[in-house]
Amino acid sequence: MSSHEYIHYHGLLLPHAAHSTESLEYAQNFSVEDTDVFAVTYPKSGTIWMQEILPLVLNGGDLTPVHTIPNWDRVPWLEEKRLMEVVDKLVSPRALVTHFPFNLMPPSFCTSKAKVINVMRNPKDLMVSSYYFHQMASFLEDPGTFDEFMDKFLEGKVLFGKWTDHVKSWKHSELGDRITYITYEEMVQDLPAALRHISDFLGRNLSEEVIQKIAEHCSFKTMKANNMSNFSLVPKVYMDNDKSHFFRKGITGDWKNHFSTEQLARFTSVIRKELEGESFPLPWSLD
Numbered sequence: 431m432s433s434h435e436y437i438h439y440h441g442l443l444l445p446h447a448a449h450s451t452e453s454l455e456y457a458q459n460f461s462v463e464d465t466d467v468f469a470v471t472y473p474k475s476g477t478i479w480m481q482e483i484l485p486l487v488l489n490g491g492d493l494t495p496v497h498t499i500p501n502w503d504r505v506p507w508l509e510e511k512r513l514m515e516v517v518d519k520l521v522s523p524r525a526l527v528t529h530f531p532f533n534l535m536p537p538s539f540c541t542s543k544a545k546v547i548n549v550m551r552n553p554k555d556l557m558v559s560s561y562y563f564h565q566m567a568s569f570l571e572d573p574g575t576f577d578e579f580m581d582k583f584l585e586g587k588v589l590f591g592k593w594t595d596h597v598k599s600w601k602h603s604e605l606g607d608r609i610t611y612i613t614y615e616e617m618v619q620d621l622p623a624a625l626r627h628i629s630d631f632l633g634r635n636l637s638e639e640v641i642q643k644i645a646e647h648c649s650f651k652t653m654k655a656n657n658m659s660n661f662s663l664v665p666k667v668y669m670d671n672d673k674s675h676f677f678r679k680g681i682t683g684d685w686k687n688h689f690s691t692e693q694l695a696r697f698t699s700v701i702r703k704e705l706e707g708e709s710f711p712l713p714w715s716l717d
């Protein structure tokens with residue numbers, strides 16, 4: 431993919447490589463089922479991790495799908511072209527992911543009983559992750575310097591727009607017991623606990639043995655080695671794991687190795703301003 435042109439969709443930038451006018455229309459008309467489960471993430475917050483976790487939690491720890499189906503077909507993105515190709519192969523209960531803000535979810539989602547797991551990640555770390563992702567993915571614009579990329583991120587001139595808009599939209603979605611929130615940081619700190627949370631939310635009664643098995647399979651190291659999840663099936667011209675591996679570090683706090691004092695102050699002041707007056711607390715300190 432040589433073109434870095436993005437599709438402009440309701441103020442969001444979406445890469446042509448995975449999205450099209452048809453796929454966005456398809457997403458809008460998508461028939462959501464009551465048993466569907468959506469993992470909602472702003473890009474680089476743990477999407478692929480959820481594509482591994484959800485099938486395992488839903489099927490009681492059977493490793494077959496995560497060993498035989500690529501992540502993008504196993505738990506497709508609502509908004510991407512691929513969904514139309516694989517929708518008939520999805521088994522109920524279906525798991526999907528989306529980077530959409532709440533307001534772009536299809537009407538059938540709102541009237542359904544489908545459940546949502548919203549994974550949030552410290553924005554400083556996800557911005558660092560995104561910076562490296564832009565270097566390895568040829569279908570994304572060159573990020574420029576880290577400083578330039580930070581400006582674009584804060585202005586929302588990046589994939590799926592402003593992080594703050596995404597967070598606000600889901601925090602105000604008022605989905606009641608249809609939605610739960612979890613952080614990337616909680617998952618890194620104690621994956622079995624996060625899996626218990628997800629399993630309880632989805633009404634699965636998984637034994638401790640199964641929880642431990644899923645946790646082991648969903649560790650950074652195991653996933654990095656899983657060819658069905660590490661993007662090694664994607665030709666190098668699109669995603670070059672030698673430039674920066676998709677499974678880059680998988681840690682929290684890497685922003686400290688990248689932000690200068692001035693950048694931290696700039697970042698914090700913009701994010702604080704955008705969230706001024708919001709009633710929900712952020713799970714991390716911005717400083």
Ligand code: A3P
Binds near residue numbers: 473474475476477
């Ligand atoms: P880093 O670039 O900081 O390493 P997404 O899937 O939303 O694009 O997010 C990608 C980020 O999630 C990357 O972060 C990736 O390493 C991290 N990630 C994916 N699977 C993980 C796992 N099992 N444990 C920890 N981090 C994981």
